[in-house]
Amino acid sequence: MARSVTTQRKLIFTIIGWSIGFLxxxxxxxxxxxxxxxxxxxxxxxxxxxxxxWTLENYHEVQSRxxxxxxxxxxxxISVGSTLLGLALAIPAAWAxxxxxxxxxxxxxxxxxxxxxxxxxxxxxxxxxxxxxxGLLDSRLGLVAVxxxxxxxxxxxxxxxxxxxxxxxxxxxxxxxxxSLMKEIIxxxxxxxxxxxxxxxxxxxxxxxxxxxxxxxxxxxxxAPLTAFIASYSSPEGLFWAKLSAASTxxxxxxLIMGWFSQKQLVRGLTxxxxx
Amino acid sequence: xxxxxxxxxAVSVAAMVSFAHAETLTIATVNNxxxxxxxxxxxxxxxxxxxxxxxxxxxxxxxxxQRVTTDIATKGGQYDVMTIGTYEVPIWAKxxxxxxxDGLGADYDKADLLPSISDAVSVDxxxxxxxxxxxxxxxxxxxxxxxxxxxxxxxxxTWDQIAEAAKKMTDKSTETxxxxxxxxxxxxxxxxxxxxxxxxxxxxxxxxxxxPQFDQPEWKKALTFYxxxxxxxxxxxxxxxxxxxxxxxxxxxxxGIWIDATVAASFVTNPKESKVADKVGYAxxxxxxxxxxxxxxxxWNLGIPAGTQxxxxxxxxxxxxxxxxxxELVASKEGWANVPPxxxxxxxxxxxxxxxxxxxxxxxxxxxxxxxxxPTIKPxxxxxxQFVAIPEFQGLGTAVGQQFSAALAGSxxxxxxxxxxxxxxxxxxxxxGYIK
Numbered sequence: 001m002a003r004s005v006t007t008q009r010k011l012i013f014t015i016i017g018w019s020i021g022f023l024x025x026x027x028x029x030x031x032x033x034x035x036x037x038x039x040x041x042x043x044x045x046x047x048x049x050x051x052x053x054w055t056l057e058n059y060h061e062v063q064s065r066x067x068x069x070x071x072x073x074x075x076x077x078i079s080v081g082s083t084l085l086g087l088a089l090a091i092p093a094a095w096a097x098x099x100x101x102x103x104x105x106x107x108x109x110x111x112x113x114x115x116x117x118x119x120x121x122x123x124x125x126x127x128x129x130x131x132x133x134x135g136l137l138d139s140r141l142g143l144v145a146v147x148x149x150x151x152x153x154x155x156x157x158x159x160x161x162x163x164x165x166x167x168x169x170x171x172x173x174x175x176x177x178x179x180s181l182m183k184e185i186i187x188x189x190x191x192x193x194x195x196x197x198x199x200x201x202x203x204x205x206x207x208x209x210x211x212x213x214x215x216x217x218x219x220x221x222x223x224a225p226l227t228a229f230i231a232s233y234s235s236p237e238g239l240f241w242a243k244l245s246a247a248s249t250x251x252x253x254x255x256l257i258m259g260w261f262s263q264k265q266l267v268r269g270l271t272x273x274x275x276x
Numbered sequence: 277x278x279x280x281x282x283x284x285x286a287v288s289v290a291a292m293v294s295f296a297h298a299e300t301l302t303i304a305t306v307n308n309x310x311x312x313x314x315x316x317x318x319x320x321x322x323x324x325x326x327x328x329x330x331x332x333x334x335x336x337x338x339x340x341x342q343r344v345t346t347d348i349a350t351k352g353g354q355y356d357v358m359t360i361g362t363y364e365v366p367i368w369a370k371x372x373x374x375x376x377x378d379g380l381g382a383d384y385d386k387a388d389l390l391p392s393i394s395d396a397v398s399v400d401x402x403x404x405x406x407x408x409x410x411x412x413x414x415x416x417x418x419x420x421x422x423x424x425x426x427x428x429x430x431x432x433x434t435w436d437q438i439a440e441a442a443k444k445m446t447d448k449s450t451e452t453x454x455x456x457x458x459x460x461x462x463x464x465x466x467x468x469x470x471x472x473x474x475x476x477x478x479x480x481x482x483x484x485x486x487x488p489q490f491d492q493p494e495w496k497k498a499l500t501f502y503x504x505x506x507x508x509x510x511x512x513x514x515x516x517x518x519x520x521x522x523x524x525x526x527x528x529x530x531x532g533i534w535i536d537a538t539v540a541a542s543f544v545t546n547p548k549e550s551k552v553a554d555k556v557g558y559a560x561x562x563x564x565x566x567x568x569x570x571x572x573x574x575x576w577n578l579g580i581p582a583g584t585q586x587x588x589x590x591x592x593x594x595x596x597x598x599x600x601x602x603x604e605l606v607a608s609k610e611g612w613a614n615v616p617p618x619x620x621x622x623x624x625x626x627x628x629x630x631x632x633x634x635x636x637x638x639x640x641x642x643x644x645x646x647x648x649x650x651p652t653i654k655p656x657x658x659x660x661x662q663f664v665a666i667p668e669f670q671g672l673g674t675a676v677g678q679q680f681s682a683a684l685a686g687s688x689x690x691x692x693x694x695x696x697x698x699x700x701x702x703x704x705x706x707x708x709g710y711i712k
Binding site: 043125129131138216220221222234239240 | 302304306307308309312315331332333334335336337339342343346347349350351352353354355464519520523524527528530537539540543549
């Protein structure tokens with residue numbers, strides 16, 4: 001009897017789990033399906049789910065109008081570049097906070113996080129002027145710098161949490177053996193924190209990939225990433241859902257595939273230290 | 277040896293400089309059919325001007341507006357040509373942000389521009405942007421449904437005639453709604469329609485001393501009429517419908533009457549996209565007791581920011597994209613129906629265009645009827661038809677639009693919406709220093 005209750009429970013939980021998963025995934029699925037519809041079918045009421053005339057017309061149109069390769073390349077450079085730069089700055093910072101905290105460490109962490117609370121548009125004009133004067137407008141370098149700064153608090157916070165889980169005694173032992181500070185961080189701390197660093201990295205690549213305010217406002221033709229590619233397919237006058245869906249599918253495909261392959265690492269990192 | 281290397285270096289640098297002489301123009305545009313077509317025809321321009329290269333930045337309207345406003349206000353110099361609306365041109369020109377277009381060349385023929393459009397993009401008689409395509413608003417209706425319901429819509433209808441026809445055309449059992457109007461909040465969405473409607477009822481945004489007028493009977497009459505009509509004969513969820521949502525409804529045969537931008541006519545008569553392509557009739561924007569057809573007038577224009585280093589090349593491009601030869605180029609490649617409408621008198625005199633575009637006459641009539649320097653019957657201190665040409669209007673229009681959208685959704689009454697609109701407009705105008 002008890003056994004059947006467990007099976008039943010399992011079944012219910014499985015169904016609930018799958019339903020929630022499907023619900024979360026549904027917008028992406030719908031975007032994907034819409035990208036194969038004509039503009040007319042895309043807005044048809046009642047909506048057509050699977051039984052419509054599938055067409056590749058939107059992908060042709062998007063391909064012929066935009067330089068997809070250039071946008072993808074920009075997205076990759078900007079997201080990977082800003083994440084690596086962020087990690088290079090955040091690992092030492094998080095080390096300091098985790099292993100030799102002062103009484104102000106908590107305040108510094110809070111202060112760092114508080115910078116995320118300010119609406120981005122509040123600093124748009126000052127930053128735009130700095131970029132203009134330094135010749136960084138519409139450059140990948142400029143965007144790497146901005147996205148690094150924006151995501152730095154999150155990187156530091158995540159790494160700090162992971163580092164806290166590592167016993168300080170191990171680092172102490174390394175020091176006893178004569179390891180310098182750099183060696184201690186590179187050869188002892190980093191290998192132990194790999195899952196944490198990996199998930200921080202992945203999460204930041206995703207955040208930088210999806211960032212749409214700065215990437216739209218600071219770029220024009222040369223450094224525009226995929227966010228600008230998507231934004232060019234929305235239209236105030238004229239139907240655009242099918243073409244926009246095709247552009248969106250193309251824009252999210254690389255990051256979705258990356259996420260798919262690294263999900264084990266991502267989940268492991270995100271739940272790192274959650275169960276004690 | 278060193279000297280030789282130096283010489284070689286100098287020669288190659290000189291060679292590179294002469295190769296790099298080709299100027300690159302960065303052009304910011306909105307995503308709509310006419311602009312995309314222009315992008316495809318780039319080759320024609322670069323063939324005629326081999327020393328100029330073109331880079332396109334296409335963005336959604338609101339993103340583009342934010343993007344180019346930031347750039348022009350800070351003199352960022354990211355763009356050499358910008359696509360801007362009739363709302364921005366007078367404001368930006370007065371700020372000194374746009375270069376006057378006085379080098380467009382002999383073939384440009386400024387006198388051929390439609391007077392209403394030409395006025396809208398000129399300040400003190402000087403052209404500050406060159407119109408690429410223009411539009412007004414009009415009534416589009418289903419001739420078959422009107423016939424079935426036994427109603428006729430005259431060429432110059434009144435709002436009462438529209439309401440009567442809409443109610444008779446409505447058949448909710450078959451999801452056929454008599455009238456589809458914008459309800460989605462936004463200064464360029466529902467407020468475009470409602471400001472034009474208010475104009476046609478004799479209402480105004482501000483009196484001569486910039487005092488907001490939402491507490492006046494004309495506004496109450498206009499808004500009550502709109503809300504009541506939409507409740508009785510409009511589609512469900514109309515408060516989230518904008519141009520595109522109504523276009524989809526009309527094209528799929530769910531609307532009897534749709535009142536919106538004239539550019540819609542080319543979509544609803546396109547048999548590839550529209551189920552009702554051969555059943556559409558047209559009329560002027562309705563009047564509501566005063567002789568005023570709303571004065572809706574909009575154009576997308578090409579302007580040159582004052583911060584550009586390539587003004588001469590930019591003027592060459594603007595001239596190419598907006599002169600009469602461009603119209604002929606589009607016609608030869610894509611057919612007359614796809615020519616950008618609403619900017620030149622000569623286009624409407626062209627028999628081939630009239631044949632290809634059955635809505636040509638009514639579009640011209642609507643555009644000629646629009647007068648943006650006198651938007652409403654009573655005197656006002658502002659210009660603009662379906663908008664008020666002051667910098668505060670974007671924020672103000674959207675805030676008021678939210679109140680009116682809520683009234684349409686039924687979450688507040690018409691009186692409450694008007695009171696809130698009056699209060700928030702008074703506050704903003706006081707803050708802006710217009711009133712004390």
